[in-house]
Every structure is written in structure tokens, then in C-alpha cells.
Amino acid sequence: EIVLTQSPATLSLSPGERATLSCRASQSVSSYLAWYQQKPGQAPRLLIYDASNRATGIPARFSGSGSGTDFTLTISSLEPEDFAVYYCQQRSNWPLMYTFGQGTKLEIK
């Protein structure tokens, strides 16, 4: 089973700063990696799929990069509404399985 490890667990930044979140896979997942944002009391929202493609309606300040085992979600300039928990998620084909990372909490400094 592929394990996803996110770092840091908590990231404290101010609005306007750049956020860099990391997700490392225990073995290669090619580019089958997605990122989600979850705010308190809400369902997760898809931000990025296939490692680097923004989902519909996602602002350009969100970008994803990486392939293989190391992936990054970057928020270029934090807006107040970006403070939330972020999860990465991978898909493996054989057998069909999905795994989430443990999450990174992005909090206001």
C-alpha cells in the first residue's frame, strides 16, 4: 500500500506570503496525485488533479508540481480564505485504491 506523507503538519504564515506544501509518496505514483482544500465544517474541495492541473474555478494562485514520489502545492500569495487544511491524494491502479495524506493545516500567523 502506498503511503503519502505530508509536511509540515502545520504551516503558520501571513496573508500575502507564499505557501509551499509538500507530499511525498512511499513509491512512485507517476502523476496520479491530487490536492484538496478543506475548511471547518465543509466538504473537501478539489484544487489540483494529475499533479499540476487546476480544477474548474480554482484561482491561478494555486499551483501543483512534481512527479514520481515528490509533489508540491504552492499558493503564490495567501488570501484570508486560503487558511484551511490541505490534503494530497493518490490513485493506484492495481488494485484500484486511493490514499490520502494526513493533511497540512495552514494557519494564520
Added chain:
Amino acid sequence: EVQLVQSGAEVKKPGESLKISCKGSGYSFTSYWIGWVRQMPGKGLEWMGIIYPGDSDTRYSPSFQGQVTISADKSISTAYLQWSSLKASDTAMYYCARRGGYPALDAFDIWGQGTMVTVSS
């Protein structure tokens, strides 16, 4: 509008059975996989399993195999998650989510609002 609408919150006793639902609308329900995700209080997301409503092909996470049953009724565009005997440790928020179509096959692009299940004596 593409959406998934889940059934309401449930409060159950240990040993009771339960079936929660997830109704899709605004798209071809039989053409997209529907997954279920657990979130225990204050914790992260855990993938439980997934079903293709077109033919009811179902896959489970090893962690949840035998613990829950996933099904779907394509005639009413609804997927289900059920337990035969609930435990206190099943207390959690449960989300259904649509697996994206090409090229977003690796991601869940539409999520239900969640169903809170509380199991307590």
C-alpha cells in the same frame, strides 16, 4: 448543476444497522464512479471504497473490506453505504464523492455535503 446530496445525520446505538445515501444529479450518474470517504472527529480523510453505478463494480479499501457494504441503485441515481452492526468507532462524518472523468481520473471532483453518523449507547 452537478451535485451529490447525502442523507441526514444519524444517531444509532452499537449493534444497530444503518444505510446512508448519496443522490447524484445534473450528470450521467451511471458514467462516473462514486467513492466513500470517512473522516473521524478531528482527523483526516480515509478512502473506504468506490462503486461504478453503471454495472455496480465495487472495490474496497482493505481497511474497510468486510466492515461496510457499498451499493447503488442506478434507477434513482443513488449510492449507498451500509453497516450491519455499528460500533462506537464508526462515529464519523462520511462523504460521498464523484471520481472525475477524463483527464481527472485520479481525483474526486464533486463531493456531497457529508453525513454525520454518531454511534453511542
